Amino acid sequence: MSTIEKFNSHVMHTYGRLPIVLDKGSASNATDENGMEYIDFGSGIGTNSLGYCDEKWADAVCAQVRTIQHTSNYFYTKVQADYAERLCTVTGYESVFFCNSGAEANECAIKIARKYSSDKYGEGRGTIITLTNSFHGRTITTLSATGQDVFHKYFFPFTPGFIHTPANDTAALEKAVAEDKSVCAVMVEFIQGEGGVNRLDPDFARDVQRICEANDLVFIADEVQTGMGRTGTMLASEQYGVKPDVTTLAKGIAGGIPMGACLARGKCSDVLTAGTHGSTFGGNPIACAGAAAVLDRLTSDGFLEEVQQKGYYFSQKLLDMKGVSGITGMGLMIGVIPEKADPHDVLEKAAKKGLLILTAKEKIRLLPPLTISREQIDKGLKILSDILSEV
Numbered sequence: 001m002s003t004i005e006k007f008n009s010h011v012m013h014t015y016g017r018l019p020i021v022l023d024k025g026s027a028s029n030a031t032d033e034n035g036m037e038y039i040d041f042g043s044g045i046g047t048n049s050l051g052y053c054d055e056k057w058a059d060a061v062c063a064q065v066r067t068i069q070h071t072s073n074y075f076y077t078k079v080q081a082d083y084a085e086r087l088c089t090v091t092g093y094e095s096v097f098f099c100n101s102g103a104e105a106n107e108c109a110i111k112i113a114r115k116y117s118s119d120k121y122g123e124g125r126g127t128i129i130t131l132t133n134s135f136h137g138r139t140i141t142t143l144s145a146t147g148q149d150v151f152h153k154y155f156f157p158f159t160p161g162f163i164h165t166p167a168n169d170t171a172a173l174e175k176a177v178a179e180d181k182s183v184c185a186v187m188v189e190f191i192q193g194e195g196g197v198n199r200l201d202p203d204f205a206r207d208v209q210r211i212c213e214a215n216d217l218v219f220i221a222d223e224v225q226t227g228m229g230r231t232g233t234m235l236a237s238e239q240y241g242v243k244p245d246v247t248t249l250a251k252g253i254a255g256g257i258p259m260g261a262c263l264a265r266g267k268c269s270d271v272l273t274a275g276t277h278g279s280t281f282g283g284n285p286i287a288c289a290g291a292a293a294v295l296d297r298l299t300s301d302g303f304l305e306e307v308q309q310k311g312y313y314f315s316q317k318l319l320d321m322k323g324v325s326g327i328t329g330m331g332l333m334i335g336v337i338p339e340k341a342d343p344h345d346v347l348e349k350a351a352k353k354g355l356l357i358l359t360a361k362e363k364i365r366l367l368p369p370l371t372i373s374r375e376q377i378d379k380g381l382k383i384l385s386d387i388l389s390e391v
Ligand SMILES: Cc1ncc(COP(=O)(O)O)c(C=O)c1O
Pocket: 100, 101, 102, 103, 104, 106, 135, 136, 137, 138, 189, 193, 194, 222, 223, 224, 225, 250, 251
């Protein structure tokens, strides 16, 4: 039985997978079980931030596996303490809760917002406004938070207490807050990733902060996809000139080891108390060791500037490419608007030619490893250009 047949006989069919069995990888190259090589412009949906099997990252992870791989959170570990201190310092937050995924980080943020409100105002003030076309995860509550009807099917009853207003529409947000006294938080992505790589207007981001401050709401930023260097700064919020009360992270944070984090500051930093939240694996020593190795690289001299420059390099080349009508995004989170081509066709054709890409709605989405070389960018873009100019 082939790997794909075995897989399909036993693993639930929750994904539309490509018929490729990835076997190993190095830097921004993956190799399948037949030995075919691929340049990876997707990095496991923005997760292998240092590419495949980065030497220093692998050494740090392996050393941790051989030292202590797990303890319950009823004990302390130095690796979690050190990483928490560094993460809070570089992001400008006071406290962090570690979990294992983006959806879990958002669940934590939602709990903080509702508990902050309940501690201060009592019950009945637990509604969270999220944006139309957002994506916040696959748990029942984060599906409710997700502002897309397509996700609000089958799994009834969904968690109540979420309303959605359009992105970049300050008047709609102000109206919703004024009319609904149960609102306790506003949650946004600075760039809607799954929603199609759509950037939020800076003015709107500042309006969200202003409206939250004026109404004592919790401003939550879902930086699961945009955070940890992806857009060329540690957090995308830095480029928007805002400071949310709570920021969530996951994906690239630990370079491919499952980890999520919910950062909080000011009024939100001490909301969760003993017994109000928890996770068996959250802050696991192996994940923290991997995350520390990622942070070492992100904070090394000139690294984030280089991410910005590579983002610019991508954008110049893409804008000159036949078959491309525009691009969106920031840093190495790139949406490509094809003139005519269907993004899914492009994805399939690219894979056959040795390039792995992603799609998001009507766009081709690129989330290459932050460490990708110019040579690999050129090679990958040549494949993309060949495909787009065929159409
Ligand atoms: C912005 C955003 N939030 C949350 C999630 C959910 O993350 P996870 O799949 O790790 O639960 C995603 C995943 O794509 C995301 O892009």
